[in-house]
Amino acid sequence: MDPALGPPDAMAEKRDELTPMMAQYHDLCARYDDAIVLFQVGDFYETFCGAAERSARILEIALTSREDSTGEYPMAGIPIDSAESYIEDLLEAGYRVAVADQVEEPGETSGVVERAVTRVITPGTLTEDELLASDDNNFVAAVARGSGDADPATTADAELALALLDVSTGDFLATSSDSREAIADEISRFAPAEAVVGPDAPTDLCPDGCMVTPYDERAFDRELAGEKLATYFRNPDALLASDAEIRACGAVLAYAEYVRGGAHEGERGESGSDDADSTDATEPSDDSLEAPADGTHLEYLTHLTRYDPREYLLLDAVALRSLELFDPRGVYGRDDATLVGVLDETASALGGRKLRDWLRRPLLEPARIEARLDAVEELTNAVRTRERLHDLLRNVYDLERLIGRISRERANARDLRSLHETLAVVPEIREQVADADCERLASLHESLDPLADVRELLADAIVDEPPIEITEGGIIAEGYDEDLDRLRATARDGKQWIDDLEARERERTGIDSLKVGHNSVHGYYIEVTNANLEAVPENYQRRQTLKNSERFVTPELKDREDEIVGAQERADDLEYELFCNVRRDIAAEVERVQALADALATLDGLVSLATAAAQYDYCRPAIVARDGSGQASGGDGDRILEIEGGRHPVVERTQESFVPNNARFTDDRRLAVITGPNMSGKSTYMRQVAQIVLLAQVGSFVPAQSARLTPVNRIFTRVGASDDIAGGRSTFMVEMDELATILGEADERSLVLLDEVGRGTSTADGMAIAQAITEHLHDAVGATTLFATHHHPLTELTDALEGAFTLHFEVEQVDGEVVFHHEIVPGAASGSYGVEVATAAGVPEDVVERSRELVAAAEPLESGALEDDSIGSRSAAVSDPTLSPSATADGGDIPTDVAAELRALDLAHLTPVEALTELDRLKQLLEK
Template structure:
């Protein structure tokens, strides 16, 4: 976010000389110094001085000049009717935007029109449909630190557009970062004693009034919305985070401008009915690294498959409500077996009830985004079409309930009971609002005939008057004998009778001239003027009454916002369950058994890769609770895909979804950790290896025996000796100290010897077959270790020039010949067990051993260091580092 903009300097220098309108603009700029103020002047939002120069440059609009009695000012404006697209550009450029609307009709004042900031548009507080992604939540987060609570952190997240509001407490900054990855907020407000470090780089971090973070002020605001905070929240840190976030949301919706007479549609967010306090330990934790590497929501690389993500595969939802709910479930897989089984029961029932499933899916297509719709209703920003959309959704509910007749699973029975048909609200909207109303609610044509007697009388007066005028033209032609006589209307002069110049001698005496044109004159009669006044009075009174009636209806609907939100939640869950059943039925997923120990899968498949590849080879997984599997095999053989496949099957099972496998038994995991793929952080000054080690450190410090760990090529970014040392030490630490279910893919083939020595470790491999025309990858996992990496063959397949390939093979052959001789069984038929770069430590030792029986004498420095070393107190990694250091000294 840009630094505070402040009042325009050119205006500040001469603020005592400004005209009333420019003084008003200057005052708003001072009050909202952290925002770019868009100031309504008629049909445009204008900016002035430095703000105008900035706006013109960013929006690529014309920079003009305003001239008044005090001088000239740069000015740039955007049309109000198309403001949202311009505001989006300003947000992308890092600005907050304070929208200052005219809150007084010009004809009602003799001086300057009152203006007030009715909303402050920020990335995390958007409610405008044009700026929102309909299928994603748009969260703003708040983080506080409470030293008195043992250093805990309070976290609150709010979607202002839907009313979703969550709070929790975590014990460390790193835990706060992990929790925030669930919600991916667009914006964050940070307390005075907290840091912005836990937030992703794509999140706009803002500061706010420190007073809002005070315990008493925050508690009072939470109580104003939800009752005593002690009943809802567990810590002071949570209370402060929630209260400050509510204050910031009110500020963004216009609540900061206390002097503005803007009505109840700004400031207080009446539609916020629920604050959900949750325990992070109730859900599987998927941090930002896991979300990215497993491609739950965003593909790591797009090669013609933009939807190559887990959510892209699963999202067969029919409406925006369901799509957002599905993403929420994927971000927060469950740890409660009963809740998981309840979802699985529902999905299984829908897989069996095909016709009902398809009927409900078709019905849900007609469901509007009523979560966001009801928030607009409650803020007083909904128009008549919004209310009709709500009614259209409510009209679907009885049919959905009928289609659910006879459901058996407890989850579906509960959802059916939650399908509030809201007959009273449906009836009110149906009686009050026309079926196809105009967008504007102030110009009439909104309220149905028969809803209000007074309005009907006014409209009848208006219609009768207009009918009389329609007949006037013919009657006056007959009375005057002027065949070209016309009756017309314009907004300036009202109704008139027009007579062309050649016929002026026939004009009756009761005609009074109203307007002279080039070739004609326009007249009015006393009776026409009387009728005009009658029509205008009836029309104006009818329009005003319609607007008042519409606001009454909208207000009545807003009072039912909690019911609408509960219904929306039920429809969203139903949509997800139907979609998951559709995916399961269409793609051959099976119901997993959740609970017990380990991960045991028969013919498992990667849910995304199987959709993007023409053929896919299923694989089994047999991973006990404390098992560590070292996976070797050539590049491109499928190691990484296999590991991700296992993780995704576990996640899907704990979401409550069927899985892509013939059978699956999944023990509950508390976290999924991934160290997969290469990446760097150039801007942050971190190399690929440093990023890898940082992620590895987080895993080793945070994983528990109930976690699932995926490690891919740990130690790749450094020397072979260092890399193997780190890989071996990590393997031993995970096995001995953590005991988590672990899949470790590696090119350090010596690591297979380590795995063979550990009680709960196994070797798995992916094999390949070399043919004359290249390498054929079988993509099948099997017990044991691989015998080759086929790196040169993969390079050839990738298109590396032939000269490089030939030279690589020459060098490889030269390296392998001594190893072949050492491995020979005496008859010359020995097979090479590893390629260059994959020779075991024993091979290297044999190459260094003298061929005679003489005993080598150690240098004194080497001998002294060996004597000082306590072997019993040396870790495997330290031992390897010592051995490498001593060997270098011997070589010197």
């Protein structure tokens, strides 16, 4: 076990001898042995022993020590006021955190202050605003296998289920598949921060960055999982499609309850030490699995959505990364250079999360795409309405997380006012779409429930600017409760009597310097300086002696003090009770608030898409539905992808100028072999085609003059070089793995992007692989394919493949320098201009000149290779090792093996240094 976790060995050996406080710490560490325990001592959270040493290194804080009668223990602490930032660092370092707060007031106990774990914080179950990204979900996942006693070695294709829960918002999703790759793709799509994995389920599905948490296998039991679900949903069997889905959903609920359950609120009336430690950290009790314990039920979790991944455009982890939907690859030099970064004009956190969900799950059904496009078009054209809606939506708070806090009884009075302020703008938001023409906006108008009764309750009950603390009064509005008003009047009258007391006593005693004051220790008092003590009346009773004065109290003042303090305390208690009642009343409307939140999020997402369309001059794409026979309407066969003046949505935002390009694919033109030099724009072009398709299926306008397409079911990418050294995979092996996935899973309705396939091995092998892949994609798969390559012989394949064609990026040489036009045109490129690109990159001139000489010397050989019947032939290998000898410049013969190697060299694809190395090696072969 990590020395930072579990009970410290130095304490365990003498548990019975420890001081009461250190014994508390030891026992909490033993109970929460999967987490670092932050132990409140005064205004700090302290850690001890191994946990202190580890925390000091991670958090870069001072390591000190605590010494008592039982020994000296390393100690490191963080201020409670700034604890969240430190907790975030611990989570990022891969630790869970158990926060142990004082649950008693130090002045109210004669012994050691009781402490209990009030929160267990893990990456996937965060609810703290300070630790959450406001514009994205934070999911915890559960993976379960269909058969509880299945043997993983023999059930590789058995059903797997995935459940995804955002504890902060209540979003709850479930799906299943017989393919582990499909489940891995869904995990990558939603990027959960944490996952619990059931017995016999694979543990290697989660990507880097997702913490895999061990959890009690009993949570995945079919019967217990079903009972857990039944506490939330009336008929879970009708909601879900299989036992595996029930296991996954029940387990993720049990885990969420464990993490959030047994916590003290730190508020009067909601805390107590008896249940704080009722749940074991790694082995939940049977009771915790069979039914939620008090305080753990997630009341705001009201919806479970079961979906089929095939209902959406599929994007695996490779495609998400290559297309830079959410994470930049640094290619464009900006951290915000992502597709979502361009599109996100949302005004609220609700809208930001909705937009990201749309990008993760683009649509397949043309009717749903058209409905969203109708709304975007209407908002794009209605400029004033769109801008007014954007301004109004800025006032919308994060209702999903807000109602979650309210339901968990963690919300304060300011949270309730935030809800009121949101509801206050809903009527005008609703009015803005009252006359909408399209069906989607009209339905949103009906869904925008202003919750007038909730708003009225909040307006009546909560003051406009309440304090953060909810136990010290000042949060309930005047006139809301008669008893509270009477207590407040009593306290006010008493305070007014106190205020008048000073003037009366000065007049009565003749002491002009007499003062009436108050402090928290002695209460109200009358202060008289030592020089005036002889004038003090007989009914003054000495309360406190100071250096230069005495403080007194009178029987009447004591009575008034008791009256004031009693009234104030009763008022504070009553205010807290009334606040809790209001909060519970709001929590009872959770489903209405969530429905409103979803409608506002959808509207914000649509306004964002319309704003981007208007701001960046996007056009509405034409979505072509397939007819009943599977053919696309319009007479172009099964596929249409036509783009006029297409632009890369991210690159055009980061570059001063951008050259638009066209694309046209049909059944008869389904595979494009794209050539051209490096830096000409091949990769950008391919990505922009894919991003335009993706945006169209999101229901967004697209960066083009016009676009017309049939929806694709999946986008595959093999773009860019990367390795997996930790996993034992070279760059070439990673490339081959990705290609295997594409060739095994793509079909005629897929869009495939291939960039420079065949690197990382010999030129002959690379060329052979590239040719075989091209033929297979054309003949067997039939996918719409864009294949960028420097293997120029591939362009000759298009003569033999009826659905293949060539494209290239034009360049020209001006005064020996390459000028890129970034314009794609039909046909094959005349060369790769590798030496010229090396020159532009600043390679030393002597190396460049030597490279030119080598290229010139090799051109006859390379031309011969291109003319050989074996290259470009569908029935032969790319190169033939039995080529005849060639004549040397001095009349001799080049040996057969050397000639073959020369012909196989792709000089345009070699760096100058690699070219020199190859030349030296071949020269040595000739000399032998």
